[in-house]
Amino acid sequence: MPEGPEMVFLKELAEPFVGQQVWEARGEAKGISFDRVKGQVLQDIKTFGKELFFCFPDFALRVHLMLFGKYSINGELNRVLQLGLVFEAGEINFYACDCRLLNAPWEDQYDWPTDVLHPAFDPEKALGKLLRSPGRFICDALLDQTLFAGVGNGLKNEVLFRQRIHPESQVGEIPASELRALIKATQALSAEYLEGKRHGEGEVHWQAYRQKICPRDRVPFLKAKLGKPPRSCYFCALCQRQYLPDW
DNA sequence: GGTTATGTTATTTC
DNA sequence: AGAAATAACATAAC
Numbered sequence: 001m002p003e004g005p006e007m008v009f010l011k012e013l014a015e016p017f018v019g020q021q022v023w024e025a026r027g028e029a030k031g032i033s034f035d036r037v038k039g040q041v042l043q044d045i046k047t048f049g050k051e052l053f054f055c056f057p058d059f060a061l062r063v064h065l066m067l068f069g070k071y072s073i074n075g076e077l078n079r080v081l082q083l084g085l086v087f088e089a090g091e092i093n094f095y096a097c098d099c100r101l102l103n104a105p106w107e108d109q110y111d112w113p114t115d116v117l118h119p120a121f122d123p124e125k126a127l128g129k130l131l132r133s134p135g136r137f138i139c140d141a142l143l144d145q146t147l148f149a150g151v152g153n154g155l156k157n158e159v160l161f162r163q164r165i166h167p168e169s170q171v172g173e174i175p176a177s178e179l180r181a182l183i184k185a186t187q188a189l190s191a192e193y194l195e196g197k198r199h200g201e202g203e204v205h206w207q208a209y210r211q212k213i214c215p216r217d218r219v220p221f222l223k224a225k226l227g228k229p230p231r232s233c234y235f236c237a238l239c240q241r242q243y244l245p246d247w
Numbered sequence: 248g249g250t251t252a253t254g255t256t257a258t259t260t261c
Numbered sequence: 262a263g264a265a266a267t268a269a270c271a272t273a274a275c
Binding site: 002003006050064065066067068069098143145152153154155209231232 | 251252254255256
């Protein structure tokens with residue numbers, strides 16, 4: 001479920017509830033006073049990276065699907081309900097996820113344009129932030145939500161493959177032009193996946209992530225846990241260049 | 248039954 | 262104290 005484009009898509013699915021009053025709020029999520037939510041009018045739905053926010057006048061309900069999160073709109077799943085909101089137009093239910101209540105002014109905690117899908121995402125600003133840690137591996141940097149909110153392990157692998165960059169390349173050794181292209185490709189691929197969701201193309205068509213053979217070189221992808229902390233990387237030893245210091 | 252996994256955060260360790 | 266490693270959590274598929 002949980003990379004940025006999926007969350008924007010979910011936001012769009014839930015948009016019919018905006019402007020409606022919560023008829024019932026329930027679930028097992030700790031730290032949420034469901035009494036406080038009942039009767040409130042949903043003002044807006046926002047996303048930041050992989051986080052989804054149901055915005056009310058004095059607070060927001062934040063949902064993060066983590067690894068195994070599930071949701072159902074106008075239906076129920078056979079699991080422990082974490083958060084369920086019932087409106088006149090229907091209901092939305094969340095399971096196996098992290099749900100929290102954030103008190104106003106909660107929006108100040110987020111640097112919204114850091115989200116690669118935000119209209120104001122600024123590739124140059126991202127490049128500046130990226131270069132502050134020149135010694136880290138690019139596979140780690142791409143997953144850093146303070147740099148590229150919304151990028152998950154799938155997008156990470158895919159964009160590195162597309163740009164022909166080895167995951168264990170050191171940020172400071174990659175030419176700035178390549179980094180710029182990588183950042184723009186990350187933004188573009190996220191938008192492309194969102195557009196695919198909007199057109200009902202269920203699953204994303206991965207070229208590298210979870211794939212066996214490099215479609216360019218017809219050789220097996222290497223699969224390894226790289227980075228700190230280790231995360232699965234799928235990459236081609238032939239076409240993805242590794243940038244490392246000479247010595 | 249064991250391993251793996253679209254992710255983050257709390258706790259422990261150095 | 263603070264950085265870094267480890268554990269924890271939830272769930273389905275192979």
